[in-house]
Amino acid sequence: xxxxxxxxxxxxxxxxxxxxxxxxxxxxxxxxxxxxxxxxxxxxxxxxxxxxxxxxxxxxxxxxxxxxxxxxxxxxxxxxxxxxxxxxxxxxxxxxxxxxxxxxxxxxxxxxxxxxxxxxxxxxxxxxxxxxxxxxxxxxxxxxxxxxxxxxxxxxxxxxxxxxxxxxxxxxxxxxxxxxxxxxxxxxxxxxxxxxxxxxxxxxxxxxxxxxxxxxxxxxxxxxxxxxxxxxxxxxxxxxxxxxxxxxxxxxxxxxxxxxxxxxxxxxxxxxxxxxxxxxxxxxxxxxxxxxxxxxxxxxxxxxxxxxxxxxxxxxxxxxxxxxxxxxxxxxxxxxxxxxxxxxxxxxxxxxxxxxxxxxxxxxxxxxxxxxxxxxxxxxxx
Amino acid sequence: xxxxxxxxxxxxxxxxxxxxxxxxxxxxxxxxxxxxxxxxxxxxxxxxxxxxxxxxxxxxxxxxxxxxxxxxxxxxxxxxxxxxxxxxxxxxxxxxxxxxxxxxxxxxxxxxxxxxxxxxxxxxxxxxxxxxxxxxxxxxxxxxxxxxxxxxxxxxxxxxxxxxxxxxxxxxxxxxxxxxxxxxxxxxxxxxxxxxxxxxxxxxxxxxxxxxxxxxxxxxxxxxxxxxxxxxxxxxxxxxxxxxxxxxxxxxxxxxxxxxxxxxxxxxxxxxxxxxxxxxxxxxxxxxxxxxxxx
Numbered sequence: 077x078x079x080x081x082x083x084x085x086x087x088x089x090x091x092x093x094x095x096x097x098x099x100x101x102x103x104x105x106x107x108x109x110x111x112x113x114x115x116x117x118x119x120x121x122x123x124x125x126x127x128x129x130x131x132x133x134x135x136x137x138x139x140x141x142x143x144x145x146x147x148x149x150x151x152x153x154x155x156x157x158x159x160x161x162x163x164x165x166x167x168x169x170x171x172x173x174x175x176x177x178x179x180x181x182x183x184x185x186x187x188x189x190x191x192x193x194x195x196x197x198x199x200x201x202x203x204x205x206x207x208x209x210x211x212x213x214x215x216x217x218x219x220x221x222x223x224x225x226x227x228x229x230x231x232x233x234x235x236x237x238x239x240x241x242x243x244x245x246x247x248x249x250x251x252x253x254x255x256x257x258x259x260x261x262x263x264x265x266x267x268x269x270x271x272x273x274x275x276x277x278x279x280x281x282x283x284x285x286x287x288x289x290x291x292x293x294x295x296x297x298x299x300x301x302x303x304x305x306x307x308x309x310x311x312x313x314x315x316x317x318x319x320x321x322x323x324x325x326x327x328x329x330x331x332x333x334x335x336x337x338x339x340x341x342x343x344x345x346x347x348x349x350x351x352x353x354x355x356x357x358x359x360x361x362x363x364x365x366x367x368x369x370x371x372x373x374x375x376x377x378x379x380x381x382x383x384x385x386x387x388x389x390x391x392x393x394x395x396x397x398x399x400x401x402x403x404x405x406x407x408x409x410x411x412x413x414x415x416x417x418x419x420x421x422x423x424x425x426x427x428x429x430x431x432x433x434x435x436x437x438x439x440x441x442x443x444x445x446x447x448x449x450x451x452x453x454x455x456x457x458x
Numbered sequence: 459x460x461x462x463x464x465x466x467x468x469x470x471x472x473x474x475x476x477x478x479x480x481x482x483x484x485x486x487x488x489x490x491x492x493x494x495x496x497x498x499x500x501x502x503x504x505x506x507x508x509x510x511x512x513x514x515x516x517x518x519x520x521x522x523x524x525x526x527x528x529x530x531x532x533x534x535x536x537x538x539x540x541x542x543x544x545x546x547x548x549x550x551x552x553x554x555x556x557x558x559x560x561x562x563x564x565x566x567x568x569x570x571x572x573x574x575x576x577x578x579x580x581x582x583x584x585x586x587x588x589x590x591x592x593x594x595x596x597x598x599x600x601x602x603x604x605x606x607x608x609x610x611x612x613x614x615x616x617x618x619x620x621x622x623x624x625x626x627x628x629x630x631x632x633x634x635x636x637x638x639x640x641x642x643x644x645x646x647x648x649x650x651x652x653x654x655x656x657x658x659x660x661x662x663x664x665x666x667x668x669x670x671x672x673x674x675x676x677x678x679x680x681x682x683x684x685x686x687x688x689x690x691x692x693x694x695x696x697x698x699x700x701x702x703x704x705x706x707x708x709x710x711x712x713x714x715x716x717x718x719x720x721x722x723x724x725x726x727x728x729x730x731x732x733x734x735x736x737x738x739x740x741x742x743x744x745x746x747x748x749x750x751x752x753x
Contacts, residue, residue, distance in 0.1 A: 164549050185512070222741045226493045226552060227689070230681045231737060237678075245721030276711035317620075362678075366556060373553065419564045426561030430554050436544055 153340025210344025471597025473703015532653025688746020
């Protein structure tokens with residue numbers, strides 16, 4: 077594959093015409109990461125705002141945002157394998173668990189109740205969590221090359237159940253069902269991130285860690301999607317036989333898709349349980365996988381920004397439903413009451429998935445493009 | 459030897475429940491090419507409905523009413539949620555059924571509450587001696603009921619006009635439409651039958667142990683069964699269901715003696731392990747149609 081820049085005729089510099097942000101004069105420009113000026117400005121503004129958040133909102137909100145950032149990484153991972161490469165995976169919870177336990181075991185207390193090696197450096201355990209999960213992804217990939225569509229969905233569903241059993245029984249690592257173990261210990265350049273220091277509180281530090289991880293991994297995923305690999309994924313998704321006819325090595329690219337997706341899931345798992353600080357083996361169940369499916373579908377299939385929107389939406393949803401009793405007094409916040417917020421929350425997952433698939437299959441990202449296109453043409457509507 | 463036999467018989471009983479659920483999955487798959495992940499919710503709904511009806515009507519009538527009720531529920535779901543999605547990618551429809559399952563189960567859990575509800579079956583845990591082998595009565599009831607239901611179902615598909623229409627539609631929808639077959643009736647009927655089968659299965663799963671909020675997980679064990687038999691094979695679903703039931707029961711009996719390192723309750727996940735092993739050897743199951751790739 078030649079690099080896009082070499083396809084530009086020599087001597088002609090691509091230029092941006094003023095007032096025509098959608099007009100591209102070269103292929104390289106079209107493929108660029110931030111291909112229009114408004115996009116560049118908007119993304120820059122969002123990142124700056126996100127960086128300023130620790131000093132703008134309360135710590136409680138901040139830890140919720142940190143969770144959403146970590147979940148975004150996991151959602152991006154699922155979107156790579158399901159959205160871009162079209163391989164339906166219901167086994168995301170399994171890979172999240174692998175990452176979480178790898179990180180927790182590496183950084184755990186060597187003298188503790190559960191396995192621990194005392195390597196608390198974030199960079200080390202984060203990378204290890206991703207890599208170990210990726211290895212498991214590669215192990216699953218041969219199944220994906222033999223199976224298609226719903227067969228694969230069921231197999232990955234089986235993976236969640238087998239994983240849940242192993243995690244429940246391997247008490248040295250996980251502490252066992254109902255007991256659990258402490259999450260990963262984050263430490264970077266001598267600073268322990270989950271303890272409040274003189275300058276920043278623990279929530280502020282964790283949030284910044286998650287944000288940096290999300291930005292780095294998000295850009296990497298976006299880059300992957302516009303590269304040769306990303307185009308191969310799309311070809312496999314749209315018609316795998318046609319893809320193999322034009323020279324895409326199915327086994328190889330399905331393996332890459334699963335490896336990358338699991339890497340992201342592993343990182344997300346490690347980071348998520350750094351924030352919560354506690355891992356319970358039964359939490360890696362089918363519902364967790366479904367939550368990630370919901371993030372991808374609600375956010376927008378095969379878009380990175382959509383995955384992030386979906387993850388924020390699903391993570392912040394409980395915070396919204398907890399407020400419901402104040403506006404709708406017939407809904408109780410007591411878990412034992414007949415109609416309570418926890419039930420409303422779970423029903424909403426289901427209904428939102430159904431609603432988005434029927435009425436807005438492109439998800440939040442699709443809604444955003446419609447709003448954008450409306451204002452692009454405003455005041456002239458077609 | 460006696461232990462082996464009684465364990466196998468119990469497995470056949472439990473397996474016949476999986477076979478009923480698996481048939482529901484396969485019937486929907488054959489008509490729409492979609493796996494309905496809503497089956498667990500329908501099964502739970504069936505068990506709960508029977509547990510409410512058993513008081514005023516008695517067990518037999520309650521089961522019949524429960525089957526009709528859940529068949530109508532399946533029909534309603536198909537009409538309202540699945541019908542608008544005809545022609546969309548199967549993955550999308552499958553995920554929608556997953557959404558239905560989650561939403562529906564919350565509603566049903568509201569009817570279960572925190573207690574265990576009883577379906578009021580006449581068997582309970584009482585045992586009977588059969589040729590010197592002790593086996594729980596409910597397993598025999600499960601096996602016999604399933605045998606009758608399956609015979610009726612297979613006869614329906616083979617000898618009735620509607621059964622013929624179903625087979626034609628599952629073979630080729632467009633050609634079936636061109637012959638004047640109402641494919642939408644076939645879809646509706648598939649969901650109704652799957653709902654009815656799920657209700658019977660749910661009732662039998664709940665015999666003895668009762669209905670609680672975790673019962674739905676059992677329905678997912680029909681998935682290894684249909685993979686084992688092949689997604690589009692009715693006979694395969696029955697064989698797969700029975701096999702999974704027997705394997706699970708044997709592992710439950712002998713695993714603690716032979717392989718204690720696999721952990722407690724390994725039998726619960728053993729169907730999934732069997733499924734993975736089978737798929738590595740035969741990607742389309744034992745009786746499934748191999749997909750022909752045309753370029």
